[in-house]
Amino acid sequence: MNGPPGGRPHSSHWGAFHAAHDADGLRVRPDPADPEPSPLLDNLPGFTRARVTRPHVRRGWLTGGPGPDTARGTDDFVPVDWAEVVPLLAGELDRVRTVHGNRAIFGGSYGWGSAGRFHHAQSQVHRFLNALGGYTRSVNTYSLGASRPLLRHVVGSDAPIAEPTTYPVLAEHTGLFVCFGGMPAKNAQVNAGGVSRHGAAGYLRAARARGARFVLVSPLRDDLADDLDAEWLAPEPGTDTALMLALAHVLLTEDRHDEGFLARHVTGFDAFRGYVLGHTDHVPKTPDWAAAICGIPAARIASLAREMAATRTMISLSWSLQRAHRGEQPLWAGVALAALLGQIGLPGGGFGHGYGATAGTGAGVLPYRLPTLPQGINPVPDFIPVARIADLLLNPGGRCDYDGQRLTYPDIRLVYWSGGNPFHHHQDLARLRRAFTRPDTVVVHEPYWTATARHADIVLPATTTLEREDIGGAKEDPVLIAMHRIAEPQGQARDDYAIFAALAAELGVAEEFTRGRTARQWLAHLYESWRAGLAPEHAPAEDFAAFWPAGRVPLRGRRERHTLYAAFRADPDAHPLPTPSGRIELFSRTIDSFGYDDCPGHPAWLPQDPPDPAFPLHLIANNPATRLHSQLDHGPHSAAAKIEGREPLRMHPADVAAFGLRPGEVIRVRSAVGSCLAAVVPSDGLRRGVVQLATGAWFDPSAPQAATCVHGNPNALTADVGTSRLAQGCTGQLARVTVERLTAPPPPVRAHGPA
Ligand SMILES: Nc1nc2c(c(=O)[nH]1)N[C@H]1C(S)=C(S)[C@@H](COP(=O)(O)OP(=O)(O)OC[C@H]3O[C@@H](n4cnc5c(=O)[nH]c(N)nc54)[C@H](O)[C@@H]3O)O[C@H]1N2
Numbered sequence: 001m002n003g004p005p006g007g008r009p010h011s012s013h014w015g016a017f018h019a020a021h022d023a024d025g026l027r028v029r030p031d032p033a034d035p036e037p038s039p040l041l042d043n044l045p046g047f048t049r050a051r052v053t054r055p056h057v058r059r060g061w062l063t064g065g066p067g068p069d070t071a072r073g074t075d076d077f078v079p080v081d082w083a084e085v086v087p088l089l090a091g092e093l094d095r096v097r098t099v100h101g102n103r104a105i106f107g108g109s110y111g112w113g114s115a116g117r118f119h120h121a122q123s124q125v126h127r128f129l130n131a132l133g134g135y136t137r138s139v140n141t142y143s144l145g146a147s148r149p150l151l152r153h154v155v156g157s158d159a160p161i162a163e164p165t166t167y168p169v170l171a172e173h174t175g176l177f178v179c180f181g182g183m184p185a186k187n188a189q190v191n192a193g194g195v196s197r198h199g200a201a202g203y204l205r206a207a208r209a210r211g212a213r214f215v216l217v218s219p220l221r222d223d224l225a226d227d228l229d230a231e232w233l234a235p236e237p238g239t240d241t242a243l244m245l246a247l248a249h250v251l252l253t254e255d256r257h258d259e260g261f262l263a264r265h266v267t268g269f270d271a272f273r274g275y276v277l278g279h280t281d282h283v284p285k286t287p288d289w290a291a292a293i294c295g296i297p298a299a300r301i302a303s304l305a306r307e308m309a310a311t312r313t314m315i316s317l318s319w320s321l322q323r324a325h326r327g328e329q330p331l332w333a334g335v336a337l338a339a340l341l342g343q344i345g346l347p348g349g350g351f352g353h354g355y356g357a358t359a360g361t362g363a364g365v366l367p368y369r370l371p372t373l374p375q376g377i378n379p380v381p382d383f384i385p386v387a388r389i390a391d392l393l394l395n396p397g398g399r400c401d402y403d404g405q406r407l408t409y410p411d412i413r414l415v416y417w418s419g420g421n422p423f424h425h426h427q428d429l430a431r432l433r434r435a436f437t438r439p440d441t442v443v444v445h446e447p448y449w450t451a452t453a454r455h456a457d458i459v460l461p462a463t464t465t466l467e468r469e470d471i472g473g474a475k476e477d478p479v480l481i482a483m484h485r486i487a488e489p490q491g492q493a494r495d496d497y498a499i500f501a502a503l504a505a506e507l508g509v510a511e512e513f514t515r516g517r518t519a520r521q522w523l524a525h526l527y528e529s530w531r532a533g534l535a536p537e538h539a540p541a542e543d544f545a546a547f548w549p550a551g552r553v554p555l556r557g558r559r560e561r562h563t564l565y566a567a568f569r570a571d572p573d574a575h576p577l578p579t580p581s582g583r584i585e586l587f588s589r590t591i592d593s594f595g596y597d598d599c600p601g602h603p604a605w606l607p608q609d610p611p612d613p614a615f616p617l618h619l620i621a622n623n624p625a626t627r628l629h630s631q632l633d634h635g636p637h638s639a640a641a642k643i644e645g646r647e648p649l650r651m652h653p654a655d656v657a658a659f660g661l662r663p664g665e666v667i668r669v670r671s672a673v674g675s676c677l678a679a680v681v682p683s684d685g686l687r688r689g690v691v692q693l694a695t696g697a698w699f700d701p702s703a704p705q706a707a708t709c710v711h712g713n714p715n716a717l718t719a720d721v722g723t724s725r726l727a728q729g730c731t732g733q734l735a736r737v738t739v740e741r742l743t744a745p746p747p748p749v750r751a752h753g754p755a
């Protein structure tokens with residue numbers, strides 16, 4: 001028996017656990033050291049369902065060969081053997097790189113895949129494609145598409161994301177949390193790479209017990225835990241920038257801003273002040289002005305600004321704020337507001353970006369890297385901002401503005417996806433379907449018959465982590481976990497590594513890809529070379545032979561008490577920020593020089609599309625409480641929240657009545673882009689006029705006459721446009737919709753069934 005009784009050690013993005021698998025199914029026991037294990041663990045027993053159990057090739061591709069095909073996504077699949085599919089795919093990869101060049105291969109393959117340092121699907125696919133001569137890649141993420149490019153200009157790096165002030169410091173020092181977009185407990189269940197101790201909620205409770213106050217600024221009340229007794233201010237979605245500018249207006253006109261901090265630590269204050277006071281555009285950003293936009297009373301805006309100036313205040317800016325049209329602005333305005341308060345660099349003050357977004361944000365990070373599979377070198381210079389995938393496929397040779405550059409889209413002939421689900425993560429899925437008809441060949445490695453697998457030509461069955469061995473760890477977590485095999489591979493599923501190794505052998509690059517190592521030898525190699533490179537005070541005493549049966553080793557040196565920008569505050573000349581000015585840039589000459597009207601040189605409230613009476617409701621398409629993205633949507637915990645198999649749409653009871661709907665009824669939600677079905681759940685935890693439909697229900701276009709998606713995937717409704725020309729980030733968080741009753745019984749959901 002390996003590991004403690006009750007199963008073997010393993011890990012996931014939502015928690016560490018022990019598990020055993022036998023004829024009765026999967027039994028999962030959360031890590032005993034975890035103070036608040038995530039109920040997402042309850043989805044794991046779903047891992048045997050909806051599986052791809054052998055390689056499949058789309059019939060039209062098998063008979064007609066590679067080429068654009070509108071049947072992609074509706075055609076049927078032919079099961080084939082590994083011995084047949086490996087040379088077939090190797091031949092196609094070779095054809096594309098020889099005839100069209102490596103830039104014709106899109107290998108960005110964005111997605112979270114699974115926890116585990118070696119079988120990390122992105123590292124595997126990138127390493128493989130680099131061994132073949134490279135690929136067109138993607139930059140940035142759907143999580144933080146606007147943030148990273150913007151923060152590089154404003155504070156010079158992504159330190160607010162990577163190393164925010166840690167929770168123990170907040171729990172001790174913060175007097176007032178003003179949380180734009182909340183700090184949702186549902187999201188802190190998850191951490192990229194894993195989390196063995198869920199601590200965020202406990203630290204916030206400790207702050208509350210000490211007397212800290214919480215103000216939640218969000219259209220949804222459950223974006224902050226009930227036990228924090230928060231005041232709930234529910235703005236119109238997408239209007240936080242106006243609210244922040246009005247808070248700044250109060251600080252400036254009442255002389256509550258910190259002149260000393262602004263003089264020493266900030267550049268561009270004059271430009272920002274002139275804009276806020278209305279000197280440049282004759283529109284003073286007063287509380288009355290903002291109240292008309294965001295719906296929060298002017299008097300409360302004014303009093304909140306005074307409270308913020310009088311207290312040690314943490315301005316918490318959620319990641320969701322920037323996943324929207326012009327999403328750069330609320331983040332930049334939030335930084336500007338914090339700069340005016342002058343508490344940046346003080347314990348518990350300033351701003352944070354992403355508290356509650358993941359378990360790791362604020363937990364403190366290790367000062368060294370974890371074992372990582374090297375990806376090799378990609379000699380192809382072409383890239384896209386990640387959310388421009390449909391544009392790329394639809395417009396070969398087309399142009400795209402991005403962060404001062406003008407990119408040209410390569411002519412993509414082959415798309416390779418492993419560890420991601422674009423038919424989960426991308427917007428306007430009907431348009432993505434059209435985009436996926438354009439390449440010659442689409443290859444997908446998947447454990448499950450996701451919509452992405454169904455839109456491929458070649459589908460290769462991948463193992464889940466439960467069926468293989470790996471090393472689990474994250475830079476915010478205190479242990480490295482030996483992820484033991486829990487179950488045998490389903491059907492003919494193979495590890496991504498084994499699939500790529502077979503293709504590499506066929507293509508003559510086996511040595512480059514595998515270095516002659518088995519998967520187990522790679523684990524030992526990655527562990528030992530990592531351990532050898534660590535400082536003695538950090539290096540684990542255990543060698544691999546001791547680590548593996550022990551199931552875990554401690555990771556030492558995590559910076560648990562850290563204050564963002566403390567050194568910069570103390571001496572901005574000795575510790576300048578990596579911006580052109582060395583200061584926080586409230587006006588950026590660089591951004592200004594790009595001449596983008598959708599992202600000017602300072603934070604601004606940019607004109608919005610006028611409300612369309614045909615789509616009177618704001619849709620919030622946020623990250624789901626009951627699963628990670630689309631993963632294990634067929635698992636018991638996710639399934640339990642559905643109604644008649646449809647995703648729940650939360651709606652204010654007054655809106656339910658106004659639209660003449662019944663609780664639990666399956667209805668159609670429609671936007672200018674498409675429609676989906678969903679089940680009505682009344683809730684007074686939303687602002688009126690706002691509806692909420694989480695992401696992650698598997699896209700099911702099986703009955704196009706009823707709706708673009710009959711299951712409830714909100715990306716059937718969201719628009720495929722970038723945040724701005726600066727960052728081109730994902731804008732999937734918000735959409736304008738309407739709801740309507742069905743005139744016929746809803747068609748069945750087939751998303752989790754066989755292909
Ligand atoms: N409308 C809207 N859309 C959004 C968002 C939003 O707020 N609103 N949020 C966005 C955000 S922040 C993100 S990060 C994205 C998430 O988008 P994704 O990361 O693409 O979503 P996942 O469901 O995690 O997809 C991972 C896929 O990898 C597969 N997989 C798991 N392990 C392995 C493996 O070992 N090998 C292989 N080959 N496959 C594996 C899983 O089965 C799953 O299909 O979605 C974005 N989309």
Ligand SMILES: Nc1nc2c(c(=O)[nH]1)N[C@H]1C(S)=C(S)[C@@H](COP(=O)(O)OP(=O)(O)OC[C@H]3O[C@@H](n4cnc5c(=O)[nH]c(N)nc54)[C@H](O)[C@@H]3O)O[C@H]1N2
Pocket residue numbers: 142143144180181182184186187188189190217218219220223235236237238239240318319320321323324356357358620621622623624625626627628629733734
């Ligand atoms: N359980 C679970 N946890 C997750 C994930 C998951 O899929 N499931 N995904 C993980 C990933 S990849 C990421 S990137 C993070 C995402 O972290 P976030 O992007 O912060 O998470 P979301 O849930 O999309 O949005 C948080 C909240 O923002 C609020 N909001 C939306 N629009 C506005 C607005 O205009 N103004 C204001 N003030 N508030 C608004 C919504 O009510 C929403 O619930 O979550 C991570 N954690």
Ligand SMILES: [Mo]
Pocket residue numbers: 142143144
């Ligand atoms: Mo994300």
